[in-house]
Amino acid sequence: MSNIISGKELSKTIRQTVKEDVAKLLEQTGKVPHLVVILVGEDPASLSYVTAKEKACVKAGMKSTLLRKDETITEDELLTLIRTLNDDPDVHGILVQLPLPRHIDENLVIETIRQAKDVDGFHPLNVAAVHLGLPGILPATPKGIMTMLKSTGMEIKGKNALVIGRSNIVGKPVAMLLLKEHATVTIAHSRTVNLKALALQADILVAAVGRANMVTADMVKEGAIIIDVGVNRVDDKLVGDVDFDAAKEKASFITPVPGGVGPMTIASLLQNTVECFKMIETK
Numbered sequence: 001m002s003n004i005i006s007g008k009e010l011s012k013t014i015r016q017t018v019k020e021d022v023a024k025l026l027e028q029t030g031k032v033p034h035l036v037v038i039l040v041g042e043d044p045a046s047l048s049y050v051t052a053k054e055k056a057c058v059k060a061g062m063k064s065t066l067l068r069k070d071e072t073i074t075e076d077e078l079l080t081l082i083r084t085l086n087d088d089p090d091v092h093g094i095l096v097q098l099p100l101p102r103h104i105d106e107n108l109v110i111e112t113i114r115q116a117k118d119v120d121g122f123h124p125l126n127v128a129a130v131h132l133g134l135p136g137i138l139p140a141t142p143k144g145i146m147t148m149l150k151s152t153g154m155e156i157k158g159k160n161a162l163v164i165g166r167s168n169i170v171g172k173p174v175a176m177l178l179l180k181e182h183a184t185v186t187i188a189h190s191r192t193v194n195l196k197a198l199a200l201q202a203d204i205l206v207a208a209v210g211r212a213n214m215v216t217a218d219m220v221k222e223g224a225i226i227i228d229v230g231v232n233r234v235d236d237k238l239v240g241d242v243d244f245d246a247a248k249e250k251a252s253f254i255t256p257v258p259g260g261v262g263p264m265t266i267a268s269l270l271q272n273t274v275e276c277f278k279m280i281e282t283k
């Protein structure tokens, strides 16, 4: 029977600390961090993510602006908008909600955001910082995952960690951050052979795939820590990549879906916005 790592509870504490930081920064500088979110198109899931991010910003005492653009916006128009925000001294963080329509090159958009305003941590210079172990803005979901792991009080050093999924926004950066903490890291993906055997060796298992309940209890090592990043809609219910009810009987710690990694991603985004503000206003 495992302990539940509640992202909901942990994120409340982080958000309170961010709120206190914002109040102090206002005293020091006369300004509060300002996050600008750009949403292109009408995707309902994207709209609900950006609304949650905006609400969290405002609750933490920050300024938040949502710029909604029609999906017919050209790549040039979007890049021009980003360059204007890069140069705007009143803007400290820029987030372009992904995915973008197919006619827009996401990499080009991400590269155009000024590194110091890249609250998502997706800019190549921030990605390089993660790989080189240098200071930089960490991508929000991996940052939240590491905060959850550390909240267990369990040592990461020397542990076998398996990350299932190798995306640029979750799998790869999580693997690098675990490596930085001296875990022995394996990355699995769709061509991995015998995932179960790898999973059974994992003291830490991070599932970031997007396939409902693909990690079954017979893949879980007794006492493992399980972080479930996946968000899947099944019969109008949100479920993770891990068969939570069965896996929790074997794991020492496990994150729920919903109420796990999701709220931590938002809390980490707030922390990143404060970091960007400090880089711009106080250094």
Ligand code: NDP
Pocket: 141, 164, 165, 166, 167, 168, 169, 170, 171, 188, 189, 190, 191, 192, 195, 208, 209, 210, 211, 229, 230, 231, 232, 261, 262, 263, 265
């Ligand atoms: P991607 O679709 O970009 O990546 C999925 C990864 O899973 C790929 O590397 C893919 O391998 C791998 N994969 C697919 N099938 C298998 C399989 N059968 N066995 C092993 N690996 C497999 O997804 P993301 O990383 O963007 O997101 C993953 C999940 O996390 C999604 O459910 C997403 O909604 C959720 N998510 C949640 C967030 C939160 O805040 N809670 C934030 C971000 C994501 P290959 O590379 O070979 O194709």
